[in-house]
Amino acid sequence: MRNIFIYAGTENGKKDKDIMNFFYQVNDNYYQLKGVYKMSCCHSGKNKKNIFGFIKGNKNTRNIDNSLKLHKKLVLVGNPNVGKSVIFNCLTGTYATVSNYPGTTVEIFKGACRINNVSFEVIDTPGMYSMIPITEEERVTRTLLLHEKADLVVHVVDAKNLQRMLPLTLQLIETGLPVMLVVNMMDEAEKLGIKIDIDKLSEILKIPVVGTAAALNRGIDILKRRVYEYVRKSAA
Ligand SMILES: Nc1nc2c(ncn2[C@@H]2O[C@H](COP(=O)(O)OP(=O)(O)OP(=O)(O)O)[C@@H](O)[C@H]2O)c(=O)[nH]1
Numbered sequence: 204m205r206n207i208f209i210y211a212g213t214e215n216g217k218k219d220k221d222i223m224n225f226f227y228q229v230n231d232n233y234y235q236l237k238g239v240y241k242m243s244c245c246h247s248g249k250n251k252k253n254i255f256g257f258i259k260g261n262k263n264t265r266n267i268d269n270s271l272k273l274h275k276k277l278v279l280v281g282n283p284n285v286g287k288s289v290i291f292n293c294l295t296g297t298y299a300t301v302s303n304y305p306g307t308t309v310e311i312f313k314g315a316c317r318i319n320n321v322s323f324e325v326i327d328t329p330g331m332y333s334m335i336p337i338t339e340e341e342r343v344t345r346t347l348l349l350h351e352k353a354d355l356v357v358h359v360v361d362a363k364n365l366q367r368m369l370p371l372t373l374q375l376i377e378t379g380l381p382v383m384l385v386v387n388m389m390d391e392a393e394k395l396g397i398k399i400d401i402d403k404l405s406e407i408l409k410i411p412v413v414g415t416a417a418a419l420n421r422g423i424d425i426l427k428r429r430v431y432e433y434v435r436k437s438a439a
């Protein structure tokens with residue numbers, strides 16, 4: 204509970220008791236409290252104490268709607284044709300925006316997703332083979348990974364070609380990114396008799412690993428749970 208900054212007080216000179224939207228920041232996360240009433244002055248030490256008390260779960264702070272929101276950024280990366288966009292659709296539903304990455308012709312899809320009280324901006328990137336870029340698409344994905352400050356980078360791999368794809372997982376980890384591995388197309392791997400020990404993989408890589416067959420909507424609930432656990436843990 205360090206680095207808590209009270210961000211906004213009254214809006215447009217409204218009376219303090221009319222404050223409807225109150226923002227504060229914990230590290231890089233913005234939170235919004237809705238319906239903050241009966242605060243005589245949000246800048247006073249007393250009320251700061253109230254907010255701190257609320258964050259710590261002090262029930263003495265009354266009349267505050269309990270709709271804390273965490274806003275996080277999740278970036279999907281991986282080789283071409285591994286199912287990133289299918290997973291993107293599973294997470295975000297139908298609504299997505301598409302735009303060219305600044306200064307390029309490479310298209311980036313963005314959507315939104317909510318898991319419990321956490322809202323995510325989800326970014327689908329063009330396929331990449333390596334953090335050492337050759338194509339314009341790879342260059343864009345690399346730049347995006349290095350500049351977007353993702354809270355979670357979800358590396359999607361094809362379960363049938365694990366060996367070929369894991370080097371990128373290692374590169375992402377070595378880059379210092381917060382990585383989760385999704386072993387997708389488990390259905391096809393199973394048909395070929397390939398068995399993957401997800402827990403062992405997670406133990407070896409020391410990152411969360413989830414097995415999915417996204418086209419069949421298999422494993423998506425577990426993926427969401429792991430994503431939620433990951434961001435909650437890193438926000439703690
Ligand atoms: N059998 C099976 N097919 C899948 C699965 N996930 C994705 N696919 C199929 O794989 C193909 C590629 O999926 P996409 O989501 O477009 O792959 P992508 O990683 O976004 O590909 P790029 O955008 O080219 O990098 C599509 O035909 C999907 O229907 C899966 O879990 N099982």
Ligand SMILES: [Mg+2]
Nearest residue numbers: 287288327328
């Ligand atoms: Mg795609």
